[in-house]
Amino acid sequence: MDYVYARVKEDIFDFRLLPGDRFTESQIAERLQVSRTPVREALYRLEREGYVFVHFRNGWSVRPFDFALFESLYELRLVLELASVRKICDSADLSRIEVLKNTWLVAESERVMDSLAAAELDERFHITIVDVADNPEIARVHNDVIERIRIIRRLDFTQGYRIERTYEEHGQILQAMLRHRADQACMLLKSHIEESKAEVRKITIHRLQAARQS
Structure with a gap:
């Protein structure tokens, strides 16, 4: 999970994932060659930190800059x-x-x-x-x-x-x-x-x- 967390956070910091971009757990899992479980755990951690938010049954998105x-x-x-x-x-x-x-x-x-x-x-x-x-x-x-x-x-x-x-x-x-x-x-x-x-x-x-x- 730590590996996935670090990679996704790096993508956000380096603007490979832009504010407002939408994505799914499956897309991240496929790109990083991991299962969806560590992806989900990493994304919920990033959500708690304010970097992403989840859309009910409709994937995730990067939180817009405020x-x-x-x-x-x-x-x-x-x-x-x-x-x-x-x-x-x-x-x-x-x-x-x-x-x-x-x-x-x-x-x-x-x-x-x-x-x-x-x-x-x-x-x-x-x-x-x-x-x-x-x-x-x-x-x-x-x-x-x-x-x-x-x-x-x-x-x-x-x-x-x-x-x-x-x-x-x-x-x-x-x-x-x-x-x-x-x-x-x-x-x-x-x-x-x-x-x-x-x-x-x-x-x-x-x-x-x-x-x-x-």
């Missing part, structure tokens, strides 16, 4: 991360974020430019900030938000210049936090997230249009 929902999730993400940054900056011990320097405060020749790897590093940066703030409930909600916006966030790293910008912005945020400059760190983080949000919205619309025309 940009208003993504806007709300980005707003929630920003609130959670800003609160975490302020708490960290008020702390005397910053050793747990010091390790982030090994990834983000490096020479240009040491930067990771692969889009998927860069997306994973970016996600880890933001998750680490929240985890270091030591509020399990905020971390739980934040992880849920990150999972729900991952489908479009990863598109931010399909352009090389966006990876470079992420390194620069993460470095600036990290340096401000290490100096206990909460207001500056929050200002930089807010700008970083809002810029990323605008970029992924633009790229998502472009990718959807291109996929539908191909």
Whole structure:
């Protein structure tokens, strides 16, 4: 089931299955050369996560993009991360974020430019900030938000210049936090997230249009 789940989710993330596309369990099972049981289990898991929905006796479809929902999730993400940054900056011990320097405060020749790897590093940066703030409930909600916006966030790293910008912005945020400059760190983080949000919205619309025309 995990294999089928990963493959179908990848198809959705990479726009091989487009928002609104309809399909059946049999079609997925035939394409992946598996039985319908793991396909059904995988699809119900994806339904719980909000990626697909089932039509009674009439197959499945990919859930259409809801940009208003993504806007709300980005707003929630920003609130959670800003609160975490302020708490960290008020702390005397910053050793747990010091390790982030090994990834983000490096020479240009040491930067990771692969889009998927860069997306994973970016996600880890933001998750680490929240985890270091030591509020399990905020971390739980934040992880849920990150999972729900991952489908479009990863598109931010399909352009090389966006990876470079992420390194620069993460470095600036990290340096401000290490100096206990909460207001500056929050200002930089807010700008970083809002810029990323605008970029992924633009790229998502472009990718959807291109996929539908191909």
